[in-house]
Amino acid sequence: NAGVTQTPKFQVLKTGQSMTLQCAQDMNHNSMYWYRQDPGMGLRLIYYSASEGTTDKGEVPNGYNVSRLNKREFSLRLESAAPSQTSVYFCASSEAYSQETQYFGPGTRLLVL
Amino acid sequence: QKEVEQDPGPLSVPEGAIVSLNCTYSNSAFQYFMWYRQYSRKGPELLMYTYSSGNKEDGRFTAQVDKSSKYISLFIRDSQPSDSATYLCAMSASDSNYQLIWGAGTKLIIKP
Numbered sequence: 001n002a003g004v005t006q007t008p009k010f011q012v013l014k015t016g017q018s019m020t021l022q023c024a025q026d027m028n029h030n031s032m033y034w035y036r037q038d039p040g041m042g043l044r045l046i047y048y049s050a051s052e053g054t055t056d057k058g059e060v061p062n063g064y065n066v067s068r069l070n071k072r073e074f075s076l077r078l079e080s081a082a083p084s085q086t087s088v089y090f091c092a093s094s095e096a097y098s099q100e101t102q103y104f105g106p107g108t109r110l111l112v113l
Numbered sequence: 114q115k116e117v118e119q120d121p122g123p124l125s126v127p128e129g130a131i132v133s134l135n136c137t138y139s140n141s142a143f144q145y146f147m148w149y150r151q152y153s154r155k156g157p158e159l160l161m162y163t164y165s166s167g168n169k170e171d172g173r174f175t176a177q178v179d180k181s182s183k184y185i186s187l188f189i190r191d192s193q194p195s196d197s198a199t200y201l202c203a204m205s206a207s208d209s210n211y212q213l214i215w216g217a218g219t220k221l222i223i224k225p
Contacts, residue, residue, distance in 0.1 A: 004156070031211065033211075040121060040217050041217060042117075042119075042215035042216055042217040042218060043201070043203075043213075043215040045212055045213070048211050048212075050211055056211070058212060090156050090157070092156075099205065099211045099212075099213060100145045100147055100159075100162055100205060100213070101147075101159055101162060102157075102159065102213075103159075104156030104157050104158065105156050106154075106155060106156050107154070107155070107156055
C-alpha cells in the first residue's frame with residue numbers, strides 16, 4: 001500500500017519550458033489536491049478535484065492546469081514555467097467530504113531558472 | 114494580515130520538556146482545527162483533528178481550541194528527539210468548499 005506517490009522527486013526547468021507533475025493514490029479516495037509550499041507561506045491550494053470528473057481552482061491557480069485522469073491519478077501541468085513557480089509541490093488525497101484528513105505525497109521540488 | 118498566524122520558530126527545547134505550539138486566527142467561522150506534522154523533505158501527516166472548541170488528547174499530544182480567543186494550541190509532553198519536525202496548523206469552516214487555511218508552520222527542535 002504505497003499511499004500517495006508523486007513523480008518526479010526533483011526537476012530543474014528553464015523559463016518557458018513545460019512539464020507535468022504526476023500524482024497517484026491507491027486508497028480509493030474521491031478527492032485529490034495540489035498544493036505548493038514556499039518558505040514562510042505555508043501550504044497554498046492550487047487546484048482540487050472533489051471527485052472523478054471534476055476540478056476546481058484553489059487559492060493560486062494562475063499558471064497551472066490540472067487533469068483528473070481517473071479516480072487514482074491527478075496531474076498538474078505548468079505550460080510555461082516562470083521563476084515564481086519555483087517551489088515544493090505536494091499532492092494529497094482524502095475521502096469525500098473529509099478534507100480535514102488529507103494524506104500527502106512526498107513532494108516534488110521544482111526549480112525554474 | 115494573514116487569516117492564520119503561526120510563529121515560524123525555530124523553537125528549541127531539551128528532551129523531556131513540555132512543548133507548546135500555537136496558532137491564532139481571524140475567521141470566526143472556522144470550526145475544524147488540525148495539526149499536521151512535517152518531517153524534513155517529507156509530506157505533512159495529520160497528527161490531531163478537533164471539531165469546534167475543547168481539548169483532545171492522544172498519547173503525549175493534546176490539542177486545545179479556544180474559539181472565544183481564536184487561539185489553538187498543541188501540547189507535547191515528554192518531548193523526544195523524534196518529535197523534531199515542523200508543525201503546521203490548518204483550519205476550515207463548514208462551507209469551506211474543500212479549502213483548508215494553513216499556518217506557515219513552526220519548526221521544533223528537541224535537543225537530546
